[in-house]
Amino acid sequence: MLKILSIHSGPHDSAAAVFQDYEILAxxxxxxxxxxxxxxxxxxKAIDEVLxxxxxxxxxxxxxxLTRGSYPTSYLNYGWFDRLRFALQRKKGQRRHKSIASQMxxxxxxxxxxxxLKEAFCxxxxxxENVVVHFANHHNxxxxxxxxxxxxxxxxxxxxxxxxxxxxxxxxxLNDNNEIVCLYGDDRHFSTQNYTNSLALAxxxxxxxxxFRRNRHEGKLTGLAAYGEPDLYxxxxxxFTVLETGEVDSDFTSNTEMKKEIMRISAGQAxxxxxxxxxxxxxxxxxxxxxxxxxxxNVERLALAGGxxxxxxxxxxxxxxxxxxxxxxxxxxxDEGLVIGGALEYLKQYYGEENFLRNxxxxxxxxxxxxxxxxxxxxxxxxxxxxxxxxxxxxTAAQMIAEDQIGAIYTGRMxxxxxxxxxxxxxxxxxxxxINKTLNKRLQRTEFMPFAPYVSPTLQN
Numbered sequence: 001m002l003k004i005l006s007i008h009s010g011p012h013d014s015a016a017a018v019f020q021d022y023e024i025l026a027x028x029x030x031x032x033x034x035x036x037x038x039x040x041x042x043x044x045k046a047i048d049e050v051l052x053x054x055x056x057x058x059x060x061x062x063x064x065x066l067t068r069g070s071y072p073t074s075y076l077n078y079g080w081f082d083r084l085r086f087a088l089q090r091k092k093g094q095r096r097h098k099s100i101a102s103q104m105x106x107x108x109x110x111x112x113x114x115x116x117l118k119e120a121f122c123x124x125x126x127x128x129e130n131v132v133v134h135f136a137n138h139h140n141x142x143x144x145x146x147x148x149x150x151x152x153x154x155x156x157x158x159x160x161x162x163x164x165x166x167x168x169x170x171x172x173x174l175n176d177n178n179e180i181v182c183l184y185g186d187d188r189h190f191s192t193q194n195y196t197n198s199l200a201l202a203x204x205x206x207x208x209x210x211x212f213r214r215n216r217h218e219g220k221l222t223g224l225a226a227y228g229e230p231d232l233y234x235x236x237x238x239x240f241t242v243l244e245t246g247e248v249d250s251d252f253t254s255n256t257e258m259k260k261e262i263m264r265i266s267a268g269q270a271x272x273x274x275x276x277x278x279x280x281x282x283x284x285x286x287x288x289x290x291x292x293x294x295x296x297x298n299v300e301r302l303a304l305a306g307g308x309x310x311x312x313x314x315x316x317x318x319x320x321x322x323x324x325x326x327x328x329x330x331x332x333x334x335d336e337g338l339v340i341g342g343a344l345e346y347l348k349q350y351y352g353e354e355n356f357l358r359n360x361x362x363x364x365x366x367x368x369x370x371x372x373x374x375x376x377x378x379x380x381x382x383x384x385x386x387x388x389x390x391x392x393x394x395x396t397a398a399q400m401i402a403e404d405q406i407g408a409i410y411t412g413r414m415x416x417x418x419x420x421x422x423x424x425x426x427x428x429x430x431x432x433x434x435i436n437k438t439l440n441k442r443l444q445r446t447e448f449m450p451f452a453p454y455v456s457p458t459l460q461n
Contacts, residue, residue: 002347003019004020004347005056005061006018006136006343007047009040009070010070011040012215012216013039013334013335014030014039014041014046014069015332015335015416016028016050017343017416020054022344022361024340025050026369027369027416028416032414033045041070042071049369053368058125058127061128061131062131062132063131063132063350064133065339065343066133066134067338067339069100070098071097073086075116076100077115077116077117100112100116100135101138101190110190112135118133134342134349137345141340142305142306142333142337143158143159143172143341144157144341145305145344146303146305147172148341148344148361149330149360152325152326153178154176154299154300155299156173156301157170157172158290158302161198161306161334161335162198164338168196168198168248169185169248169289171183171185172185173297173299175297176298178354183293196252196254196257197240199240199248199285200282202262202278203308205262206274207220209263210274218310221275222313224271224276225276225278225279227276228275229272229273230273230277233277233280237281237284239252239258240281242288242292246290262278287318290322300324301324301325301326302324304329305329306333306334309330330417331363333417367413367415369413371413372414406428408424408426408427409427
């Protein structure tokens with residue numbers, strides 16, 4: 001059985017996972033260990049954690065799956081001048097990262113191995129010299145992280161995000177002949193796309209226009225949209241269209257141009273109206289894109305992934321407005337989920353598509369990190385200010401809230417993907433008393449999100 005270590009190293013949402021064939025043994029985001037929300041960079045801590053959980057030594061790993069994200073320059077093949085420059089920077093304690101995908105385009109190659117120094121990577125990280133290194137396609141990894149866990153045929157695996165490997169969307173059909181056909185969004189576009197058509201990026205730039213951080217606070221706009229009017233929708237929508245293929249298109253020639261236009265449209269506008277407008281933009285064009293594909297293909301099920309599908313209102317709309325039997329949103333729909341889909345991409349390639357499809361299964365849970373049970377026992381023994389409350393977590397939490405108490409749920413293994421799925425949650429009464437004021441101040445000073453994104457339930461006819 002293959003032992004696979006899957007790694008995503010990027011500007012945000014870095015993560016690692018360990019598979020044994022199709023079984024996930026461990027998966028951890030770097031943010032859970034650094035306490036920095038959406039933490040990026042090379043995920044050393046996450047790699048150590050998943051290997052410790054799985055019980056595998058680094059030399060035992062058969063395959064390392066990497067995304068074409070951002071990696072330390074010591075792993076990349078540059079000219080002698082750049083190697084010397086980066087070596088001097090590392091000597092000064094400056095550890096630079098560069099995108100493999102951007103360097104591939106710069107050096108006019110479609111093979112990541114041409115610019116990746118496997119020997120240096122393995123030596124620095126303690127992996128065997130003969131380990132197989134596989135580079136996963138960004139949107140294929142997103143798609144497979146949803147498709148694999150939605151059994152049945154006639155599936156549209158659709159992805160949408162702020163960009164990866166040169167594209168912003170992909171669509172794949174698993175047809176009634178049990179074949180996966182890519183309509184668009186694979187490596188055919190890797191080195192050719194020089195424009196942006198991303199609804200997710202428009203959402204991100206609108207987040208910035210409201211004074212929040214892109215790739216971190218988009219959820220704030222989702223909630224804020226309920227209080228506003230989509231007055232700016234028509235101006236935003238004028239730049240987008242949906243092609244006959246179902247692909248979203250735009251007239252923007254670059255990300256910079258899109259950002260400038262979103263900022264211009266949003267200038268001086270109420271934040272809730274900006275939020276309502278870009279929310280409508282995301283909903284209208286994503287729904288139209290998916291419905292256009294459904295007109296040309298027999299689609300009974302939707303498998304969705306990519307950062308756009310962290311949007312709970314969009315997910316509900318797709319549930320309500322598409323005539324399908326089932327819908328499944330990858331629980332780790334953001335870039336952290338690439339470590340799941342990346343490993344699945346390699347398994348599909350190694351064992352063949354027929355074997356891959358035969359092994360599809362329902363996802364029963366996403367509790368793949370450590371449980372830290374002994375540490376919790378030590379805490380209760382050493383700190384009498386922390387009291388363990390017995391009882392079923394959900395019922396006990398509801399009772400505590402009703403009694404204006406404050407507490408936390410900490411049970412079993414930590415979840416992978418969106419935060420606070422029940423294993424790690426802060427609970428508190430909504431009353432604005434002194435205790436909750438203190439709690440709110442502490443939460444504002446930390447990188448902690450106590451609320452979980454909505455994941456649409458499976459729909460049955």
